[in-house]
Amino acid sequence: MTLIEAGRSSDAAELLCDVGHPVSATGERSNWAALEAATRIFASDLLSTIFFMNKVHPWLVGQTPLERAEQSDEGLGFVIDMISVIEAGVYI
Numbered sequence: 001m002t003l004i005e006a007g008r009s010s011d012a013a014e015l016l017c018d019v020g021h022p023v024s025a026t027g028e029r030s031n032w033a034a035l036e037a038a039t040r041i042f043a044s045d046l047l048s049t050i051f052f053m054n055k056v057h058p059w060l061v062g063q064t065p066l067e068r069a070e071q072s073d074e075g076l077g078f079v080i081d082m083i084s085v086i087e088a089g090v091y092i
Helices: 009-018 028-040 046-054 065-071 073-087
Strands: none
Touching (some): 028 073
16 A cells, blocks of 8 residues: 555555466556555455455456456456445445
8 A cells, every 4th residue: 555655556566466366467557456456445455355356247248357457458447347336435
């Protein structure tokens, strides 16, 4: 959280990877999506983030947020938008 608050998101994502891919992220896009979820909707709770990012979501038609984020830049954008909607209080 300290790195993110200091504007060092890429360092935070790198640290997330260094601790053994706690969210099973496979690349830059999924790392970014996991980091967004962890900081915005799960108050840095890694267990909740892991569960959310690895669970098939109805909005993603049989995919997990990690899978969609890794597909393309558009997929990452969709996951980030989904996180924003959840953060705003939309029931999923």
